[in-house]
Amino acid sequence: MAEKLSHYNAAGEIAMVDVGDKPTTQRSATASAFVAMAAEVIAALPSNKKGDPLQIARIAGIMAAKKTAELIPLCHQLPLSHVAVEFAMEPDGIRISATASTSAQTGVEMEAMTAATVAALTIYDMTKALDKAIEIREVYLLEKTGGKSGTFRRERAE
Amino acid sequence: MAEKLSHYNAAGEIAMVDVGDKPTTQRSATASAFVAMAAEVIAALPSNKKGDPLQIARIAGIMAAKKTAELIPLCHQLPLSHVAVEFAMEPDGIRISATASTSAQTGVEMEAMTAATVAALTIYDMTKALDKAIEIREVYLLEKTGGKSGTFRRERAE
Amino acid sequence: MAEKLSHYNAAGEIAMVDVGDKPTTQRSATASAFVAMAAEVIAALPSNKKGDPLQIARIAGIMAAKKTAELIPLCHQLPLSHVAVEFAMEPDGIRISATASTSAQTGVEMEAMTAATVAALTIYDMTKALDKAIEIREVYLLEKTGGKSGTFRRERAE
Amino acid sequence: MAEKLSHYNAAGEIAMVDVGDKPTTQRSATASAFVAMAAEVIAALPSNKKGDPLQIARIAGIMAAKKTAELIPLCHQLPLSHVAVEFAMEPDGIRISATASTSAQTGVEMEAMTAATVAALTIYDMTKALDKAIEIREVYLLEKTGGKSGTFRRERAE
Amino acid sequence: MAEKLSHYNAAGEIAMVDVGDKPTTQRSATASAFVAMAAEVIAALPSNKKGDPLQIARIAGIMAAKKTAELIPLCHQLPLSHVAVEFAMEPDGIRISATASTSAQTGVEMEAMTAATVAALTIYDMTKALDKAIEIREVYLLEKTGGKSGTFRRERAE
Amino acid sequence: MAEKLSHYNAAGEIAMVDVGDKPTTQRSATASAFVAMAAEVIAALPSNKKGDPLQIARIAGIMAAKKTAELIPLCHQLPLSHVAVEFAMEPDGIRISATASTSAQTGVEMEAMTAATVAALTIYDMTKALDKAIEIREVYLLEKTGGKSGTFRRERAE
Numbered sequence: 001m002a003e004k005l006s007h008y009n010a011a012g013e014i015a016m017v018d019v020g021d022k023p024t025t026q027r028s029a030t031a032s033a034f035v036a037m038a039a040e041v042i043a044a045l046p047s048n049k050k051g052d053p054l055q056i057a058r059i060a061g062i063m064a065a066k067k068t069a070e071l072i073p074l075c076h077q078l079p080l081s082h083v084a085v086e087f088a089m090e091p092d093g094i095r096i097s098a099t100a101s102t103s104a105q106t107g108v109e110m111e112a113m114t115a116a117t118v119a120a121l122t123i124y125d126m127t128k129a130l131d132k133a134i135e136i137r138e139v140y141l142l143e144k145t146g147g148k149s150g151t152f153r154r155e156r157a158e
Numbered sequence: 159m160a161e162k163l164s165h166y167n168a169a170g171e172i173a174m175v176d177v178g179d180k181p182t183t184q185r186s187a188t189a190s191a192f193v194a195m196a197a198e199v200i201a202a203l204p205s206n207k208k209g210d211p212l213q214i215a216r217i218a219g220i221m222a223a224k225k226t227a228e229l230i231p232l233c234h235q236l237p238l239s240h241v242a243v244e245f246a247m248e249p250d251g252i253r254i255s256a257t258a259s260t261s262a263q264t265g266v267e268m269e270a271m272t273a274a275t276v277a278a279l280t281i282y283d284m285t286k287a288l289d290k291a292i293e294i295r296e297v298y299l300l301e302k303t304g305g306k307s308g309t310f311r312r313e314r315a316e
Numbered sequence: 317m318a319e320k321l322s323h324y325n326a327a328g329e330i331a332m333v334d335v336g337d338k339p340t341t342q343r344s345a346t347a348s349a350f351v352a353m354a355a356e357v358i359a360a361l362p363s364n365k366k367g368d369p370l371q372i373a374r375i376a377g378i379m380a381a382k383k384t385a386e387l388i389p390l391c392h393q394l395p396l397s398h399v400a401v402e403f404a405m406e407p408d409g410i411r412i413s414a415t416a417s418t419s420a421q422t423g424v425e426m427e428a429m430t431a432a433t434v435a436a437l438t439i440y441d442m443t444k445a446l447d448k449a450i451e452i453r454e455v456y457l458l459e460k461t462g463g464k465s466g467t468f469r470r471e472r473a474e
Numbered sequence: 475m476a477e478k479l480s481h482y483n484a485a486g487e488i489a490m491v492d493v494g495d496k497p498t499t500q501r502s503a504t505a506s507a508f509v510a511m512a513a514e515v516i517a518a519l520p521s522n523k524k525g526d527p528l529q530i531a532r533i534a535g536i537m538a539a540k541k542t543a544e545l546i547p548l549c550h551q552l553p554l555s556h557v558a559v560e561f562a563m564e565p566d567g568i569r570i571s572a573t574a575s576t577s578a579q580t581g582v583e584m585e586a587m588t589a590a591t592v593a594a595l596t597i598y599d600m601t602k603a604l605d606k607a608i609e610i611r612e613v614y615l616l617e618k619t620g621g622k623s624g625t626f627r628r629e630r631a632e
Numbered sequence: 633m634a635e636k637l638s639h640y641n642a643a644g645e646i647a648m649v650d651v652g653d654k655p656t657t658q659r660s661a662t663a664s665a666f667v668a669m670a671a672e673v674i675a676a677l678p679s680n681k682k683g684d685p686l687q688i689a690r691i692a693g694i695m696a697a698k699k700t701a702e703l704i705p706l707c708h709q710l711p712l713s714h715v716a717v718e719f720a721m722e723p724d725g726i727r728i729s730a731t732a733s734t735s736a737q738t739g740v741e742m743e744a745m746t747a748a749t750v751a752a753l754t755i756y757d758m759t760k761a762l763d764k765a766i767e768i769r770e771v772y773l774l775e776k777t778g779g780k781s782g783t784f785r786r787e788r789a790e
Numbered sequence: 791m792a793e794k795l796s797h798y799n800a801a802g803e804i805a806m807v808d809v810g811d812k813p814t815t816q817r818s819a820t821a822s823a824f825v826a827m828a829a830e831v832i833a834a835l836p837s838n839k840k841g842d843p844l845q846i847a848r849i850a851g852i853m854a855a856k857k858t859a860e861l862i863p864l865c866h867q868l869p870l871s872h873v874a875v876e877f878a879m880e881p882d883g884i885r886i887s888a889t890a891s892t893s894a895q896t897g898v899e900m901e902a903m904t905a906a907t908v909a910a911l912t913i914y915d916m917t918k919a920l921d922k923a924i925e926i927r928e929v930y931l932l933e934k935t936g937g938k939s940g941t942f943r944r945e946r947a948e
Binding site: 321322323330360361369372375376379380383386387388389390391425426429430433434436437438440441442443444445446448449450451452453454455456457468470 | 479480481488518519527530533534537538541544545546547548549583584587588591592594595596598599600601602603604606607608609610611612613614615626628
């Protein structure tokens, strides 16, 4: 199993995997994250008159998706054709879905994961003064399409 | 409560908070993250001959800490005096602790959170071909010292 | 007069000016920019239900201020203690004021100028589909405090 | 008209527009900027023996074009096939033209605008010690080719 | 000969060369570097229990290859399909080979050179406390394939 | 000797060394590099009418010094008070000296090394079409002042 770890060559050395022979196809991935916080903090968010923390988190997530290859050492640089970050208010926190798409030789799973995570960190940063127990959890891949491995879908945690 | 959201001024508009009048003090923060994965994947990690995914994750976490102000829109740029990322193997995953320190006018909570999160994303990236159900969770602040609010400590989740 | 060009040494060669002997003082600068656009485009901006282009421009300006030393070749890296970007709607466009502050050995004039300009470019990017004649103008220093040269103030153009 | 603001989806939420279905075509854009300064400052520029501020501004503009997607939150990352920045000395300032080209699914208008603007900011930075009244103005799109909307050309302001 | 300097246009002005009319082909380049150090320092490297300086240098080289267009002013942004950095221990130092590949309109020579050089600088950084006489040398292109100029190969220095 | 490798903690794990207890002092470092090339290529450089490759290399070196902590994984972020890059034409190549200064808790050796190296890579990039045998060599620390270890000076290689 060890040789199936990503980003290792036959000699067990780290490399940015050679994707030069893979076909360029349409690929998309959606990742999930959840920022757990107290109900009072959630209630306070929309009452802010002129600024919405979720908007800032959305932009941070989109911008971070474009920086994925700078953050994750062995990720390929991929020109993203689309990035979107969505939020759903739940009683005990904020659920984040981040989608990234590209037409490339490798997938955008890490771009979606990075967008979801940085959006979550930004929400944390905006609300941390209100609640010291905020926690980011349930960061996982929700869906992946395109590429040799085909479509993958995971049910959300209940 | 709304006006206590971080990074808003009196008019409810977003700004990078003015810390110009705060004293420069020694500050430190430690954040936690957990990468849940199947026992077989954990077992496979150390058997790789020449490269250790955790080393790459450690470097990615340290480098990400230095990029925090580029990722989190309203974070101040802080010259870090120390960053460390530690791992503990557990039966159902890898536990990450990331510590950042500085001597500055504001704290390094987000730097520690960012280091822990990017280290977790890098472990995810190295192992995702082995296990599609990998999940990042329990991302929270473990400890914070320095600054007006003093020392904060949280027990690890059991 | 030629030798008074900034960023040249005695031999006329370019260098990042040595500020090592200058005292660390509190410094602040405010820059102005104006995005001229048709009245109909201005009217359309606030009617957008869930997102406000000015919020995105504000964040872009704040983040760009932190990147000034990466953009302007001979600028020093300065840890900003405060950045704010304000907008005023006028009949023929949007007026931007960007303020940056630091405690450092050199001033933050370029950080304020960069924040104002990138905020203006972002407004342009959000509205360019509506009006091909949009123009950025009146980008100048409004105010500067701190440092050997003392306080400077300029009246806004009428 | 509101729904025609760029970078909003049908629900009025911000997203990086999906260009995945657009054809890859040859695209080019040219932007203009003008740095207004006193005649004495303009006269001083070429007399510097070993370094020419315009060369530095040219390089800064070219490098900034490559950073556009990092600065403008919703811009796509585009691999530029060509960037050029030209200057013309006029009695009351320096006129800048910046051109960017690519073969991509979306246009390079913002890349040209960013190159022109950062070149202007760099000239400002090199000359600001000589003239406190320097002003950047007339930043607009001069020409755009390629893509569905076809060729656009604007006459320079007189 | 002067007009054959790279990155100048017909008027002798600097520009990012227009590669828009060149065909997209498979390209690869390998660069070499050598970090000369005392035999005792080389002997000390593998004895470190938990971390291997060469692993860090490998990651630094790979990440730097992705940053080439940010460092070398007139380089085009190229999405790399593969990057690898290899080391060979020699009696008087560490020999580095860095390979980069892409499918693009221009070559990846500078990406390979940058990867080799930053890997060398990182080894230097990890060992500099042990030996003040460490020196980086023999940084050159070993091999280049693809593009109009065809394959180039250079023998290693003896 | 192994435990004296830089950037390892007592357990042999990599970390960004804790400099929090070191005093802030004035520090400076100068590094050297040499770009060996054919005499005809050297002769061709100054004959270019409007642009000088060395100017571009100087700016690239200065900008790279500011990026050192992004490139070298365990380097601290240091606000540089001064950076300069000088060139000397020799019969068989171009000699580069790069100096960086700061007031900080750790030294700027890597900043000077990075500036010299990236300036050398940029000269290589500008001239590589003229001479395939260009080689970068003699990259080493020339001088270091400040900090606990005091002043270090090395004679240039003959």
